[in-house]
Amino acid sequence: MTGPVPVEFVPAGRVVTEPVTKLGGRPVWRDGAQWPLSKQSGEPMKFIGQFEVRGGKLAYLFMSKEPGTFAPDGGENAVIVQPGGRVPAFCAGVQDLTDGPTAGEDHLPRTAELDEDVEVWQFLGGPDVEPLWLQGEETPGEAEGEPWELVVQLDSTAMPFAVNFGDAGIGYAFLSPEGDEGRFLWQCT
Numbered sequence: 119m120t121g122p123v124p125v126e127f128v129p130a131g132r133v134v135t136e137p138v139t140k141l142g143g144r145p146v147w148r149d150g151a152q153w154p155l156s157k158q159s160g161e162p163m164k165f166i167g168q169f170e171v172r173g174g175k176l177a178y179l180f181m182s183k184e185p186g187t188f189a190p191d192g193g194e195n196a197v198i199v200q201p202g203g204r205v206p207a208f209c210a211g212v213q214d215l216t217d218g219p220t221a222g223e224d225h226l227p228r229t230a231e232l233d234e235d236v237e238v239w240q241f242l243g244g245p246d247v248e249p250l251w252l253q254g255e256e257t258p259g260e261a262e263g264e265p266w267e268l269v270v271q272l273d274s275t276a277m278p279f280a281v282n283f284g285d286a287g288i289g290y291a292f293l294s295p296e297g298d299e300g301r302f303l304w305q306c307t
Contacts, residue, residue, distance in 0.1 A: 143224035157193025197300025222279030243268030
């Protein structure tokens with residue numbers, strides 16, 4: 119099979135305390151807690167997951183419960199990169215929380231077994247992995263000629279817990295070319 123490798127997230131059966139790719143649970147901070155706050159409510163966002171990215175870093179994905187979580191720079195979602203990353207300017211701020219709202223229990227990735235004729239909508243990214251867009255190209259940095267690297271593409275219908283990516287939506291997390299900042303957005307049908 120060429121192209122992205124399908125991934126599913128299965129219950130870890132334990133609290134994951136290693137700096138590895140996972141959904142749910144609590145963040146395993148690499149540089150000290152930086153829990154992002156919703157721009158609209160000022161409340162801590164919900165932790166969705168953390169993903170290993172180049173340079174031995176982790177990208178932490180958060181979403182608020184407020185409207186506007188689809189926008190990559192609207193302040194209602196955040197990707198925090200550690201170590202050595204910077205908090206995106208559009209964030210309302212961060213708190214030194216080690217225990218905040220989470221989407222669910224710890225889940226670890228494994229390669230999904232799909233029929234050959236099934237389109238892959240959920241997969242981990244990397245330098246040579248292109249997103250599969252539902253509506254149209256929205257890669258951060260594309261217009262400036264410096265496209266960002268896909269970290270993960272998440273299918274709301276395949277997630278182990280409920281996330282609001284609209285109607286059968288797909289979420290996309292990206293890492294900046296410098297590897298110090300992230301963006302997240304989602305599209306739906």
